[in-house]
Amino acid sequence: MLRPYKFLSVTLLLIASALAGEMPFPQPEKGVVRLLTKDSPYILEQGVMFSSTDTFLVEPGVTVLMGEYAKIMLRGPVRIQGTPEKPITFRSADSSESWNGIHFVSSSKPFEVRNLVVENAFRNTVFRTDGIFDKVKFVNNYYGLWVDEVSQMYLTDCEFSRNRFALSLRAANVTANNTTVANNVYGLYLEAEAKYNGDMALVTNNLEADVRNESQELVDKGRRVSRNIWHRVEARF
Secondary structure (H helix, E strand, O other): OOOHHHHHHHHHHHHHHHHHOOEEOOOOEOOEEEEOHHHOOEEEOOEEEEOOOOEEEEOOOOEEEEOOOOEEEEOOOEEEEOOOOOOEEEEEOOOOOOEOEEEEOOOOOOEEEEEEEEEOEOEEEEEOOOEEEEEEEEEOOOEEEEEEEEEEEEEEOOEEEOOOEEEEEEEEEEEEEOOEEEOOOEEEEEOOOOEEEOOHHHEEOOOOEEEEEHHHHHHHOOOOOOOOOOOOHHHHO
16 A cells, blocks of 8 residues: 555656646747647647737647636637547646637638637637638537627538537627537527528527527617627526
């Protein structure tokens, strides 16, 4: 039987060995942030914001483990290019904790995200940025994806599952092809000037509501939608 101090030493050694296999999140080099398959998995403990001149590139098969306070804000060009055989994953390092999410806020060039899995985040957002999500899975997030002031965004073969609020749109034009919003608490939330062009039959089997169109509901009551809905969306969804 191991003595307590020996048991502690063995435990610390195992933890150190596990951490040794995780690559710290890279900084831009010559305007490019590149996540390489050979260096995966990466770990990010804090929030990071890249400028509009930084290109964010992720190779197939990369895993990024997020600490409790981790957040990625992307202001420049984005190419997250997984494959069906080697998807890219962003998830919490501790499955019992959430992280702050990934945020697309570049207005310069459309983003391109393919074969990505995003898990355990508090909120993922797209703001004033056009682009495409192709074969992307939003799983077990608090807000799966919040889209705000976007002129054109595409969801192709995407899945939203086990999120609390799966897909929320405000002043956004979203075209969805073969995209399922199912087995969440709340499915599709449409606020002011939101357009969802997709098969509503695939927005189904959500626990509390499949679709909520707040704009139409308030118009019917002769009221206008407030822009400040972040603090009340839970109570009124």
